Amino acid sequence: MRFIVSTSTLLKHLQTVNGASSSSTVLPILENFLFEIKEGNLTISATDLQTSMTTSLPVESKEGGKVAVPARILLDTLKTLPDQPISFNIDDNSFSIEISAGDGKYKLSGENGDDFPKIPVVENASSVNLPASVLTEAITKTIFAVSNDELRPAMTGVFCQLSDQHITFVATDAHKLVRYRRMDSKADKTTSFILPKKALTLLKAALPNGDINVSVDYNATSAFFKFENIHLVCRLIDERYPDYEAVIPANNPNKLVIDRALFLNTLRRVVIFANKTTHQVRLKINGSELNISSEDLDFANEAHERLSCQYEGEDLEIGFNARFLIEMLSNLSGEEVTLELSTPNRAGLLIPQTNDENEDVLMLVMPVMLNNYN
Numbered sequence: 001m002r003f004i005v006s007t008s009t010l011l012k013h014l015q016t017v018n019g020a021s022s023s024s025t026v027l028p029i030l031e032n033f034l035f036e037i038k039e040g041n042l043t044i045s046a047t048d049l050q051t052s053m054t055t056s057l058p059v060e061s062k063e064g065g066k067v068a069v070p071a072r073i074l075l076d077t078l079k080t081l082p083d084q085p086i087s088f089n090i091d092d093n094s095f096s097i098e099i100s101a102g103d104g105k106y107k108l109s110g111e112n113g114d115d116f117p118k119i120p121v122v123e124n125a126s127s128v129n130l131p132a133s134v135l136t137e138a139i140t141k142t143i144f145a146v147s148n149d150e151l152r153p154a155m156t157g158v159f160c161q162l163s164d165q166h167i168t169f170v171a172t173d174a175h176k177l178v179r180y181r182r183m184d185s186k187a188d189k190t191t192s193f194i195l196p197k198k199a200l201t202l203l204k205a206a207l208p209n210g211d212i213n214v215s216v217d218y219n220a221t222s223a224f225f226k227f228e229n230i231h232l233v234c235r236l237i238d239e240r241y242p243d244y245e246a247v248i249p250a251n252n253p254n255k256l257v258i259d260r261a262l263f264l265n266t267l268r269r270v271v272i273f274a275n276k277t278t279h280q281v282r283l284k285i286n287g288s289e290l291n292i293s294s295e296d297l298d299f300a301n302e303a304h305e306r307l308s309c310q311y312e313g314e315d316l317e318i319g320f321n322a323r324f325l326i327e328m329l330s331n332l333s334g335e336e337v338t339l340e341l342s343t344p345n346r347a348g349l350l351i352p353q354t355n356d357e358n359e360d361v362l363m364l365v366m367p368v369m370l371n372n373y374n
Helices: 007-018 071-080 132-145 197-206 260-273 322-330
Strands: 002-006 032-038 041-047 051-058 065-070 085-090 096-101 104-109 126-131 157-162 167-172 176-182 191-196 213-218 222-227 230-235 254-259 280-286 289-296 301-308 310-312 316-321 336-341 348-352 359-365
Touching: 002 007, 007 032, 007 041, 007 051, 007 071, 007 085, 032 071, 051 197, 065 071, 065 104, 071 104, 126 132, 132 157, 132 167, 132 176, 132 197, 132 213, 132 359, 157 197, 176 322, 191 197, 191 230, 197 230, 254 260, 260 280, 260 289, 260 301, 260 322, 260 336, 280 322, 316 322, 322 348, 322 359
Parallel strands: none
Antiparallel strands: 002 085, 032 041, 032 065, 041 051, 051 230, 085 096, 096 104, 126 213, 157 167, 157 191, 167 176, 176 359, 213 222, 222 230, 254 310, 254 336, 280 289, 280 316, 289 301, 336 348, 348 359
């Protein structure tokens, strides 16, 4: 089996799917890319058995075949080569691979492509089409709130609810929660599933900027994303998602409206002086004034800043983990945000002051107990 391809084109495609491969000691073949040639088209696959990614590109080749190629050594080689034609010669019996590029020749051992795990195919699936921009926005707005706690597997992914009115994406780690809803995207039937974080991270990196349609097929066990020449398949998280609606407080009489960038930058400064374990900041609101303060008793560090805001409600003092607020404010858009509060021990809601008519974003953050210094 022999084929010729440009180094930069091949590298770009390999980098797209590389995140799906695995450095598994149990199944060493997962450390390889599967190269498969049919009718002048090279299909490259990578998988860790949970998430699989495939891309294809035209190459110069007169024959077909397949081989598993070591991922790390091939990527490292291509990164150092200039853009030029590169030829691959694969021995069909020993699977040894000889690469010729300019004046260089490189040899490495491949493996039998038939031993590479089969990439799942769509069976008994329902489907929905989403613009790439909607999917990118949904992943960006939710993925930071996904939990890393393996003991609560349901929360290690993004919960997707499809209905004939809208599509909702939810992520939570029990300290913060994001609900991102699109009114301009609908499905024919109501269903829900949990997409794993790794697959969404890969998908976000691969999604194009243009308004390309992404075909999403899903069945009881897997979700399949297809756009341009890229296919991504992931196994769904087979768990029951917590009832997130029950956590969102309905009655929040205290409403604070503030400039998002100003609030964000103030928190970034004040948290420097906070306790390095709790990252706790205190928000003290009275009238149209918001006082943000932090202290670290171990080092006698403290910071105080005063901001102007619009506020309706009773004077209030509440503590938050500043890192959660910073993450949320960084992932919201718009000039102003509303912080809705009820009492110092109930969750606060962060909502953009001006929402796009097609999107509805709500972020929830749990408070922390305050030590009563003043």
